[in-house]
Amino acid sequence: MKKILYTLLIFSTLTISAQGRRFFENGEVQLQNPVEKINLRYENELPFVKVSINGKMYNFLFDSGAPTVISTAIYSELNLNKKHKSKVKDSQKNKQEQIFTELPEMTVDKVVFKKIGAIVLDMNSGELACFKVDGILGANQMAKLFWRINYSENSLETTKDLSLFDLNGYDFIVPFDAQPQKTPIVETNILDKKIDLTFDTGFSGRLKILDKNFDSKKVKQSIETFGTNSVGAYGAGKAIPGYIFKADLGLGNKSFQNELISTGKSNLIGNEFFKDFTFIFDWKNSKIYMKRIKTTSVKLESFGFSYRFIDTKPMVAFVFQQENFPLKIGDSIISINNVNLDQLDQDSACHYFTNRVEKDQKTIDVKIKRDGKILDFKLEKKEYLN
Numbered sequence: 001m002k003k004i005l006y007t008l009l010i011f012s013t014l015t016i017s018a019q020g021r022r023f024f025e026n027g028e029v030q031l032q033n034p035v036e037k038i039n040l041r042y043e044n045e046l047p048f049v050k051v052s053i054n055g056k057m058y059n060f061l062f063d064s065g066a067p068t069v070i071s072t073a074i075y076s077e078l079n080l081n082k083k084h085k086s087k088v089k090d091s092q093k094n095k096q097e098q099i100f101t102e103l104p105e106m107t108v109d110k111v112v113f114k115k116i117g118a119i120v121l122d123m124n125s126g127e128l129a130c131f132k133v134d135g136i137l138g139a140n141q142m143a144k145l146f147w148r149i150n151y152s153e154n155s156l157e158t159t160k161d162l163s164l165f166d167l168n169g170y171d172f173i174v175p176f177d178a179q180p181q182k183t184p185i186v187e188t189n190i191l192d193k194k195i196d197l198t199f200d201t202g203f204s205g206r207l208k209i210l211d212k213n214f215d216s217k218k219v220k221q222s223i224e225t226f227g228t229n230s231v232g233a234y235g236a237g238k239a240i241p242g243y244i245f246k247a248d249l250g251l252g253n254k255s256f257q258n259e260l261i262s263t264g265k266s267n268l269i270g271n272e273f274f275k276d277f278t279f280i281f282d283w284k285n286s287k288i289y290m291k292r293i294k295t296t297s298v299k300l301e302s303f304g305f306s307y308r309f310i311d312t313k314p315m316v317a318f319v320f321q322q323e324n325f326p327l328k329i330g331d332s333i334i335s336i337n338n339v340n341l342d343q344l345d346q347d348s349a350c351h352y353f354t355n356r357v358e359k360d361q362k363t364i365d366v367k368i369k370r371d372g373k374i375l376d377f378k379l380e381k382k383e384y385l386n
Contacts (some may be wrong), residue, residue, distance in 0.1 A: 012078065015026035023083065023100060024067060024140040024181045027116040031145075035164050038109050040149070040156035044354050045204035045271045047151065050138060052107040054078060058134035062156070063287055065200030065268070067181040068103070068116055072124040075101060088119060108137065111158060116141050127309065130350035136202070139182035145281035149201070150278040151271065152293060165280055170289035174252035175198070178283060186269065186288070191218045191251030195267055199288060203270030206298075207249070207261040211242060215261050219245045223300070223384050227318030227329050228308065229264055239317070240265075244300060246385050254286075260298050260385070300384045303358060307333055312349040314341050316368070320384075326377045331368040337361065 040062070043047045047062040053074060080101045088098045099120040106113045117140060123133050148157045148165050159165065176184035176199060184199040195213050201216040216222060222245035229242060242263040249259040251269075259273075275295050280289040305327045314333040319325060334342045336357040344352070358364050366377045 023117045026102070027144065029144045030112045030114075030325065031158070031160060032110040033160045034161060035157055036109060036111050038111065038156040038158060040151075040154045041152055042151040042275075044131070045275075046131070047149070047156070047271070048131075048133070049108055049156065051135070051137065053103070053105070059132055060135045060137045061131070061133050061202055063136045063202030064139050064142060065183055065198050065202040066138045067139035068122075068141045069121050069184070070101070070103060070118045071134050071384050072120055073123075074134060075099070075120045078104075080104075083117070111130055111145075113141055113144075117215075127353060130344070130353045138180070139178070139184065142281060143178065143182040146284075147281040148278065149274075149281075150293070151275045152278075155278075161233050162280075162282060162284070167280070167289055170280065170291045172252060172254050172277070172290035172292070174288040174290065176286050176288060178286065182283065184283075184286075184288065188250065188269075189248075190261065191215050191247055197267045200268050200270050201274065203268045204272065205262070205268070205270045206272035207259055207270075208264045208266060208268045209261060210265065210267055211240070211263045213267070214243050214245070216243070216346040219247055221245070221385055224321035225262075225318065226321055227306075227316075229262060229306070229318050236313045241321075244385070246298075252290075258298065261302055279320070299386065301381055302384065303364060303379045303381050305379075309344075309349045309353050312344045312346055314349075314352070326375075326379075327366070327368065328370065331370050332376065334367040334369055336366055337364055 012014060039050050049060050049062050051058050051060050058074070080103070083100045083102060085097050085099055088096060101118055101120055103116045103118045104114065118135070123129070123135065124311060145160060146162045147159045149155070157165075175184050176186045178184055186199050188195050188197055190209060191213070193213060195209055197207070222243045225242045225244060227239045244260070244262045246258045246260055246268050249256040276292060276294050277290040277292055279291070282289065302320065304320040304322060304325055305316055307314045308317040316329055316331040316333065317328050319327055319329060334340070339357045341352060341357070361381065363378060363380050366379060368375050368377070
């Protein structure tokens with residue numbers, strides 16, 4: 001269930017004034033070579049880059065679904081000035097007021113960005129802390145260059161001249177509209193509806209649509225779910241009913257059959273889909289060029305539940321609504337396959353958050369605590385919607 005649960009690090013500013021639009025337009029970039037190769041580390045279905053700020057190295061998420069973000073620690077260390085404050089919402093519609101600042105300089109390998117607008121965020125809260133991220137290289141920063149990404153090879157290249165990228169074989173072309181913070185929005189056709197999705201490299205999953213866009217009459221079968229199936233920058237949303245289903249997808253000039261889609265609080269397309277392609281971002285012409293490099297089997301295999309670590313304790317947070325399923329939302333997990341998960345420190349909780357005990361297992365023994373009672377269950381991984 002890892003691909004259905006976590007992680008979404010997407011922001012959208014509630015109101016964008018003329019000042020706010022200019023804020024995300026500001027900044028400049030310098031390259032030493034016509035095409036620069038950038039360090040990229042793709043793990044846990046998320047892309048990361050190393051950046052240098054004031055001579056110190058940091059770990060940033062390469063996230064087209066968000067504007068540039070720096071940690072409160074960086075903001076304090078550099079003694080940066082507050083430009084303004086504004087309310088920001090994440091993928092779960094949680095809202096907080098954040099400081100907007102300007103980062104004087106950031107170096108990514110040999111690429112130097114100057115005067116980039118950034119949001120200041122506490123990066124050490126909840127599940128976000130487990131990724132040890134110091135910030136986000138976001139869409140407003142990306143939009144100043146052309147980027148070519150290939151997760152399979154940990155390859156990231158950038159240039160100011162699109163003609164330096166050979167577009168031969170990039171026959172999958174996706175037009176997009178850019179939001180004020182430059183996040184790309186692509187139009188799709190799902191369940192005979194036009195649905196706009198954020199093209200989001202900060203989303204580890206495949207496809208997600210708002211609950212209101214689901215129509216049970218137009219799918220052959222679906223899985224009813226309940227719980228929290230994603231986490232935003234400010235934490236998880238409320239437990240809600242939802243669905244997982246397969247449907248055809250129309251995107252750009254291509255059609256895809258039997259794509260795996262879940263419902264939630266955002267419309268997103270993410271890395272589980274992108275990793276089968278090498279793709280190029282072109283903000284100048286508002287297009288994404290994609291070339292297939294592999295075909296991954298799209299199937300849903302699951303033990304029927306997922307869990308979050310809340311204050312270092314694993315709690316059942318998401319279940320398939322199926323008859324006689326033994327686990328319930330809120331069950332405290334004591335152990336899985338005799339691996340004790342009941343008394344973990346923060347480092348251990350983060351280890352098991354990113355390295356799930358049940359990964360690659362066909363059957364698991366789960367010990368849980370519910371209403372003061374200790375209960376044991378054996379679960380088998382099943383394939384759904386086949």
